[in-house]
Amino acid sequence: xxxxxxxxxxxxxxxxxxPRRSGVMQRTQRxxxxxxxxxxxxxxxxxxxxxxxxxxAISDDPLFIVKQFILGPFSxxxxxxxxxxxxxxxxxxxxxxxxxxxxxxxxxxGESIFMLAGCIVTWLGLAIGNSLxxxxxxxxxxxxxxxxxxxxxxxxxxxxxxxNANVVVVSLMLNAVIAQLAIYILRYFMxxxxxxxxxxxxxxxxxxxPTLFGKMKVGSGIxxxxxxxxxxxxxxxxxxxxxxxxxxxxxxxxxTAVGLSTLGISFAAQxxxxxxxxxxxxxxIMNSYKRFQWTASTGHGFDGLLVAVLAKRNPILxxxxxxxxxxxxxxxxxxxxxxDIPNEFISVIQGIIILLxxxxxxxxxxxxxxxxxxxxxxxxxxxxxxx
Amino acid sequence: xxxxxxxxxxxxxxxATPLVFAALAALMTRHAGMFNMGVEGMILCSALGAxxxxxxxxxxxxxxxxxILTGVLTGFIIAFAHLTGKTDLYLTCIAFNLAATGGTVxxxxxxxxxxxxTSGAFRSYQIPNINIPIIKDIPILGRIISGQSLLxxxxxxxxxxxxxxxxxxxxxxxxxxxxxxxxxxxxxxxxVTQIGYIAFLFCGLFAGLSGTFLSMSWVTxxxxxxxxxxxxxxxxxxxxxxxxxVGSALVSLLFGATTSIATTMKSQSxxxxxxxxxVPYLATILAIIFTSIYKINKKRRLEQGIx
Numbered sequence: 001x002x003x004x005x006x007x008x009x010x011x012x013x014x015x016x017x018x019p020r021r022s023g024v025m026q027r028t029q030r031x032x033x034x035x036x037x038x039x040x041x042x043x044x045x046x047x048x049x050x051x052x053x054x055x056x057a058i059s060d061d062p063l064f065i066v067k068q069f070i071l072g073p074f075s076x077x078x079x080x081x082x083x084x085x086x087x088x089x090x091x092x093x094x095x096x097x098x099x100x101x102x103x104x105x106x107x108x109x110g111e112s113i114f115m116l117a118g119c120i121v122t123w124l125g126l127a128i129g130n131s132l133x134x135x136x137x138x139x140x141x142x143x144x145x146x147x148x149x150x151x152x153x154x155x156x157x158x159x160x161x162x163x164n165a166n167v168v169v170v171s172l173m174l175n176a177v178i179a180q181l182a183i184y185i186l187r188y189f190m191x192x193x194x195x196x197x198x199x200x201x202x203x204x205x206x207x208x209x210p211t212l213f214g215k216m217k218v219g220s221g222i223x224x225x226x227x228x229x230x231x232x233x234x235x236x237x238x239x240x241x242x243x244x245x246x247x248x249x250x251x252x253x254x255x256t257a258v259g260l261s262t263l264g265i266s267f268a269a270q271x272x273x274x275x276x277x278x279x280x281x282x283x284x285i286m287n288s289y290k291r292f293q294w295t296a297s298t299g300h301g302f303d304g305l306l307v308a309v310l311a312k313r314n315p316i317l318x319x320x321x322x323x324x325x326x327x328x329x330x331x332x333x334x335x336x337x338x339x340d341i342p343n344e345f346i347s348v349i350q351g352i353i354i355l356l357x358x359x360x361x362x363x364x365x366x367x368x369x370x371x372x373x374x375x376x377x378x379x380x381x382x383x384x385x386x387x
Numbered sequence: 388x389x390x391x392x393x394x395x396x397x398x399x400x401x402x403a404t405p406l407v408f409a410a411l412a413a414l415m416t417r418h419a420g421m422f423n424m425g426v427e428g429m430i431l432c433s434a435l436g437a438x439x440x441x442x443x444x445x446x447x448x449x450x451x452x453x454x455i456l457t458g459v460l461t462g463f464i465i466a467f468a469h470l471t472g473k474t475d476l477y478l479t480c481i482a483f484n485l486a487a488t489g490g491t492v493x494x495x496x497x498x499x500x501x502x503x504x505t506s507g508a509f510r511s512y513q514i515p516n517i518n519i520p521i522i523k524d525i526p527i528l529g530r531i532i533s534g535q536s537l538l539x540x541x542x543x544x545x546x547x548x549x550x551x552x553x554x555x556x557x558x559x560x561x562x563x564x565x566x567x568x569x570x571x572x573x574x575x576x577x578x579v580t581q582i583g584y585i586a587f588l589f590c591g592l593f594a595g596l597s598g599t600f601l602s603m604s605w606v607t608x609x610x611x612x613x614x615x616x617x618x619x620x621x622x623x624x625x626x627x628x629x630x631x632x633v634g635s636a637l638v639s640l641l642f643g644a645t646t647s648i649a650t651t652m653k654s655q656s657x658x659x660x661x662x663x664x665x666v667p668y669l670a671t672i673l674a675i676i677f678t679s680i681y682k683i684n685k686k687r688r689l690e691q692g693i694x
Contacts, residue, residue, distance in 0.1 A: 058497060106478070108481070159679075163676060163679035163683065164683070165675045166626065168477060169622060170675060172616065172619050173616065173623075173669075174668075176616055176664075177669055177672070180665045184659055184661035187659075188659065302485050342493055342502060344489040344490070344502075345489065347488060347490065348486045348489055348493065350485055350486065351482040351483060351487075351490075352486070354478060354482035354485075355479060358474040358475055358478045359472040359473060362472065
């Protein structure tokens with residue numbers, strides 16, 4: 001029955017096309033979309049299994065460690081809250097990388113934008129003090145973060161556009177420079193000499209976001225992140241700009257042929273991505289820190305890339321990728337404190353996930369078999385009809 | 388503030404050695420048509436591999452061999468993912484570098500129980516420095532040319548070797564033809580995948596040498612994130628020299644000199660160290676800007692000439 005329904009629907013859409021052929025096309029497309037999801041889940045599952053195997057191989061008490069890794073993140077309301085808090089910057093950086101990835105520019109400047117935006121926001125907050133109410137202060141900080149991000153991402157974008165310089169290399173070199181700049185500002189302009197580690201003075205109360213849900217201590221930064229996920233999903237899928245951007249990313253030659261300004265659109269997307277990375281840095285400082293205390297690059301840019309890859313550049317799926325990453329990270333932290341296993345192994349797992357999800361040939365044999373079978377079935381049905 | 392010019396030049400050559408190897412590694416894959424950013428992570432892994440090999444097998448040469456083998460192995464991983472697994476090369480390399488940064492710390496912790504450096508746990512081995520008999524007695528030149536690490540001389544040889552390989556051998560011709568036009572190469576029966584693997588084999592060899600130099604000659608231990616962007620700098624160096632081995636080596640030497648200036652100034656002035664840390668990267672960015680402008684102008688002039 002459902003088959004008949006499909007074909008009639010296809011006829012409605014494209015009356016000039018042979019209904020049976022369009023049915024095959026539709027089914028093939030559906031198999032492809034389904035396989036995308038299967039591949040991502042399989043990739044995550046394999047990477048998770050590898051993580052478990054590593055844990056089993058190196059720990060003295062494998063059962064305890066594995067249990068800690070899987071269930072530890074949910075063992076107390078506080079830990080569940082920290083998964084959500086950790087997912088906030090991952091979500092925002094993931095959105096940022098969605099923009100870069102959507103136009104196929106691996107502009108990794110988000111890494112240092114995150115750090116410098118946090119630094120500048122802290123500095124500004126210290127300068128303003130408690131004179132402004134929170135309702136003004138928080139939006140102001142977010143805007144400042146976005147401006148810092150847009151300005152910084154302008155540099156690799158313009159070098160890519162005007163000078164044809166490789167955007168990955170330029171952004172990575174700039175990351176090293178900007179991280180040092182942030183450390184310089186921290187050490188010479190706002191360092192609190194009264195504390196044992198290198199950190200700024202405490203930020204004013206008006207820019208420390210309040211926590212929600214009682215014991216879970218979820219920072220209200222999650223609200224900012226969720227709003228942005230919704231806004232950007234609408235931008236991606238309901239506006240002309242979003243459509244153009246996705247077209248430029250998926251088929252640049254076609255985009256040029258229909259008269260779109262490929263360079264301009266990819267430029268705008270990179271600026272938007274940079275602005276989001278800046279918002280991410282500002283939010284993180286207001287959500288989880290009382291002082292600016294990063295003395296090395298935080299790695300959030302690369303985490304954002306992982307989230308964007310997991311979400312297949314689709315902003316709606318970004319929260320899922322971010323929560324998964326945060327869950328694995330908290331699991332690694334739990335194992336690190338309770339079982340003395342270094343949490344660095346998570347970056348290996350992250351690499352494996354990116355590789356598996358990015359590999360076109362991973363499970364492609366299976367996909368082709370499915371498509372082949374569906375076409376065969378269709379053919380058999382066609383023969384029956386003619387008889 | 389006095390600077391010993393001769394010592395400075397000798398230091399610049401030393402600093403340039405890992406960059407030359409990194410540039411050669413990137414150059415091999417570039418000629419096969421692949422922009423390999425994974426060099427950074429490959430060097431990092433080899434640096435750890437070399438130190439670990441030397442410690443457990445108890446000899447410098449075993450360390451050198453292990454470093455090279457690690458380089459080749461990591462190259463094979465990237466090649467397998469990209470050529471056989473058909474992943475996007477950029478994404479593969481970013482993922483690989485990410486995994487290498489954490490993975491080396493992880494392995495180091497498993498082997499030594501330390502998270503920042505192996506200097507306490509592993510015995511330190513150093514690739515010997517070579518004093519060339521007659522040259523070492525020449526006043527200024529002797530101090531510059533003689534007394535460098537063995538690997539620095541190997542680097543000079545490798546520059547010639549890569550030139551010879553690419554321009555004078557059958558494999559080199561095939562690598563270049565695959566890079567130039569993979570479809571044309573395939574149509575005359577060259578396997579693009581196979582040539583890709585061969586390019587990655589050489590890439591791994593040079594990345595291994597670069598890593599070994601860092602952990603067994605520059606210093607004698609492995610340190611967390613010790614490559615510090617050298618892979619990317621080498622990559623930009625060969626990009627600027629348009630893939631010429633000798634040109635890449637000269638550009639690397641220039642970058643080595645800027646690093647050397649920064650280190651000298653760090654010890655001799657109280658200029659904020661953060662700005663000195665930026666120098667190698669800023670120099671790379673500026674060099675990219677200038678070479679791109681030069682290339683674009685040249686192209687424009689050529690086009691005008693044709694009209």
